[in-house]
Amino acid sequence: MENAHMMTSKLILSAAAASLALAACAAVPVAIHAQSAATSTRATPPPLPVGTCINMGNSLEPEQEGSWGGAPVDAADFARISAAGFDTVRIPVRWHNKSMETAPYTVDPEWMARVVEVVDMALAEDLNVILNSHHFDPIYSDPQGTAQWHGGVWDQIARQFADYPEEHLWFELENEPHDQLTHANLLDTLEPALVAVRASNPTRAVIIGGENWSGVDSLATLPLPDDANIHSTFHYYDPFPFTHQGASWTAPNIPEPGRQFGSPADLAQLQRDVAKVETYIERTGRVPFMGETGAYDRHVSTPERAAYHQAVREAFTPSGIGICTWAYANTFPFWDRQSGDWLPGMRAAMGLPED
Template sequence: MKQFKGFMHGVNLGGWFSQCNHTEERYDTFIKEEDFKTIADWGLDHIRLPIDYELVENADGQKLEKGYERIRKAAEWCKTNNLNMILDLHKTCGFSFDIGYQESGFFDDEKLQERFYKLWESLAESFKDIFAGSNNEICFELLNEVTDQAYCKKWNAIAKTCIERIRKIAPTTKILVGSYWNNSLASVKDLDEPYDENIVYNFHCYEPLLFTHQGAPWVGQKMNPDFRFPLKSKFSDYIKMTSEKVGQIGTAFGAFSPDATVDVSYFETIFAEAVKVAEDRNVLLYCGEYGAIEKATPEDTLEWYKLISTVFNNHGIGRAAWSYRQMDFGLSDSRLDAVRSELIKYL
């Protein structure tokens, strides 16, 4: 399978320009220049930079130049530290993966779609050459985590139109496209064929969800905050507790003995279909988010990263861990101090 050169080992800067209160204080203090040096010192080659539309647009869709300047500053810090960048539109007017933001209507409203296209035309014009004269590269990620399967056909059509309009401005910039069910592995097959050689299929992986999201109050119906679940629990326990806490069961557990536990073969099994699709279509495959919640033990977190990293490496899949700081998954947070020097080997 083709390798996403320059984007093999990365980290998300979640919570800086996205999923935040969008204040100047937040923008100025949450991530600083020295954090880019830390990321480079970890041996990583890129960042994924999530942005909400509020950073670069006002309520009426007018350009906020100050937000564009902040992205330019982040790009300068990337250049200084020899890091590449994925510019990820994490929220657009009318849609967010998080229903708590109360964005709606995007997939049925042509005006909201046109606003989306125009935003991407503006971003492309502003940043297509941001790394000109250096060895660094920027990629564009159209939209984070389309949710419902019912949006699939509409999203494929919207993505095609958006790519066509970006291509008039940035003909060779790599463009990332994810599918429904929050960029799930199982939905990669339903993306349209790649429109050109610079399209990247993007998925997210937080499997097994019962482990990576243990105690996450936003998951399922009965995921109480004090719920804990060891990584190496038996699959029979995964099945039982996933049904109870999450409300749905993944397809992979049934392929193994009830007494089996999570290992490399588990990840090989859940990756297999997406890998084959990418190989058959000769398209780059990338994991834009993966990680384990702060409520997992540091030891289990390290082991999980080791296992999933092995499969990324087996197939040459680039990735960006979620997330650098806080956001319930922070890799630089103090809880991981004892294991971080080992853990970063597997990012």
């Protein structure tokens, strides 16, 4: 890794510099108009080499790092992940409570420096990194009213990482659009962010997921910008009554405990969902990747979780997609912080060696 990519002391944009950067972004010609959901004649990018991927869940996306029962990330985590055979880490980051909501939308310099430090630790272990905006809460209830703020934050992120290797660091503009952020307004809402990114990173891979929490059905109507380096993603937590049983954050409709996975109906649904992805690939020429999948460990045993992961992997990977599991070490974990070891069967479920 080049030294320039490992420096955590890079200068953070000042408020004045951010204002100038945003002004410059407005002048950059970026083809933002949407391709239709129908087959496009534009050349499509090769699939991102996501491979086998794991999310650093409950780390940088809670209100404060390590809350929600998680722990601060350190270099040993990425060394462990790399040694286990994972190719990529997805790093969810909460930005809205670490930035000004009015122009120039300045990100807290200490927070930016921490994100840089975490990305550098992952890259140092030869892992690909998906860096995303996660839980930018106001954008879901007020997409248009939040779009410039969201774009101003992405301007700073993009400039911070502009010199990093494009082949190993990718940007995901917003996690799981939902509520008022739908396909009807998705591209208009993300336009300021994409324009800002393209001003400093004209060819870096940018990832966009669809409405309704980026479920697999969102691929059918997912609009994408007319940009040769845009990649699509979806999340897979089906059947939801199994993967989220007892999950309090799904209130008021908390799935009841006791649901098992593997019935003929479950396997038939899995095959139908694979067919939806294959239809999307055939129609668009794009190979999406699965940005999240998993089962909550509160009421689902480790062997049941491993069996679910194996079934999902074996069903979807023949289509050529990469899969990011949720998550590393908290809620849906693969690594057990208490025992200091990988949970049995979980790596094998993802096709990785267990030794």
